[in-house]
Amino acid sequence: GAVVSQHPSWVICKSGTSVKIECRSLDFQATTMFWYRQFPKQSLMLMATSNEGSKATYEQGVEKDKFLINHASLTLSTLTVTSAHPEDSSFYICSAGKTGGSYEQYFGPGTRLTVT
Amino acid sequence: RKEVEQDPGPFNVPEGATVAFNCTYSNSASQSFFWYRQDCRKEPKLLMSVYSSGNEDGRFTAQLNRASQYISLLIRDSKLSDSATYLCVVISYSGAGSYQLTFGKGTKLSVIP
Numbered sequence: 128g129a130v131v132s133q134h135p136s137w138v139i140c141k142s143g144t145s146v147k148i149e150c151r152s153l154d155f156q157a158t159t160m161f162w163y164r165q166f167p168k169q170s171l172m173l174m175a176t177s178n179e180g181s182k183a184t185y186e187q188g189v190e191k192d193k194f195l196i197n198h199a200s201l202t203l204s205t206l207t208v209t210s211a212h213p214e215d216s217s218f219y220i221c222s223a224g225k226t227g228g229s230y231e232q233y234f235g236p237g238t239r240l241t242v243t
Numbered sequence: 244r245k246e247v248e249q250d251p252g253p254f255n256v257p258e259g260a261t262v263a264f265n266c267t268y269s270n271s272a273s274q275s276f277f278w279y280r281q282d283c284r285k286e287p288k289l290l291m292s293v294y295s296s297g298n299e300d301g302r303f304t305a306q307l308n309r310a311s312q313y314i315s316l317l318i319r320d321s322k323l324s325d326s327a328t329y330l331c332v333v334i335s336y337s338g339a340g341s342y343q344l345t346f347g348k349g350t351k352l353s354v355i356p
Contacts, residue, residue, distance in 0.1 A: 159342060170349055220287075222344075229275050229334075231275070231292060234286040234288070236285075236286050
């Protein structure tokens with residue numbers, strides 16, 4: 128199988144603080160990982176493409192200085208929400224595909240962020 | 244035109260019904276296609292890959308039409324547990340292990356007793 132984990136699964140933080148979310152591929156290597164955000168009752172929205180060893184590619188409208196992505200190894204990507212505000216409260220999900228495979232995506236269980 | 248389009252639904256069908264979803268894509272160079280299902284407040288889970296020859300898994304059948312650039316998902320004998328949002332995912336390779344992922348906004352299915 129292919130397992131992707133995320134940590135933490137949920138977090139509550141105060142406005143102005145930063146939160147780091149980890150995404151790990153546990154049993155495979157992933158050159159590329161993706162980060163998404165989903166607000167209640169809305170569609171999944173791709174935020175950025177995280178590439179190991181290079182800068183992330185952000186979707187239009189996503190602030191790269193606010194959502195810092197670091198893909199330091201073939202099994203770990205991190206998303207840091209800087210200076211969080213209540214409107215950043217959302218469900219953040221990552222996905223990864225096996226390098227050299229068909230790239231079907233395995234999704235992490237998601238992280239629920241609540242900013243108070 | 245959006246890169247990947249799906250009818251958002253909702254599709255409300257009775258148990259036992261057959262329901263079909265379509266998903267159109269604009270990038271003719273797309274190479275891999277998948278259907279995912281997402282339950283409320285959960286992450287998407289792979290339902291099935293979609294091949295040019297079509298593929299079937301129990302009550303589910305997926306097909307790819309490259310000429311018309313769409314993929315379809317057919318669910319037969321709908322169960323209450325099939326209620327979910329169905330996402331189509333399209334992948335285009337850009338070489339050297341890099342690829343681009345595009346997905347639809349999802350089609351919501353509600354199976355009614």
